[in-house]
Amino acid sequence: MPPTILQASGLPGLDPSDLIRVNAESGSADIDISGIEFDFVRSIRVWDVRHYSHRERGEDGDCEERFSMRLGTYGAQGDFAWHPATPSAAPTWVLPSRSCSWGSTRRGVGVEWEDHEGNHGFEWVSY
Structure with missing residues (x-):
């Protein structure tokens, strides 16, 4: 099963689908916050x-x-x-x-x- 995409708001110019992914099996999040934003x-x-x-x-x-x-x-x-x-x-x-x-x-x-x-x-x- 592919990861579930979570929606985020309040961060101008960002596509939340590129940032937050939750693994459906484990329920853990993989979030990339290395950018300057x-x-x-x-x-x-x-x-x-x-x-x-x-x-x-x-x-x-x-x-x-x-x-x-x-x-x-x-x-x-x-x-x-x-x-x-x-x-x-x-x-x-x-x-x-x-x-x-x-x-x-x-x-x-x-x-x-x-x-x-x-x-x-x-x-x-x-x-």
């Missing part, structure tokens, strides 16, 4: 800050920074993977300050994206 998927980044702190330490007032964080990204076909991350790579909405005078701890998850029109957005949830 799906760059918005690859733009999604997930920041997992398990712990971040900084404070003055010692007699010289040196700044000690401690962290445990990672960054999740999507690949060409939507495969998700975690990667080690450092505070210097994080945008300011993830770590508002790395100054010792801020003297704070931070823990949470943030998601950022760029929509199909190129608009950047993000959301942060502390826990």
Whole structure:
């Protein structure tokens, strides 16, 4: 039995029958999202800050920074993977300050994206 074609809408200039096919026997989908029209998927980044702190330490007032964080990204076909991350790579909405005078701890998850029109957005949830 040939694959069933699903219909999709909202993606200008795309023929959905070229993108989405469901195998009738297994019910699994085979979707090609490698084209530039799906760059918005690859733009999604997930920041997992398990712990971040900084404070003055010692007699010289040196700044000690401690962290445990990672960054999740999507690949060409939507495969998700975690990667080690450092505070210097994080945008300011993830770590508002790395100054010792801020003297704070931070823990949470943030998601950022760029929509199909190129608009950047993000959301942060502390826990």
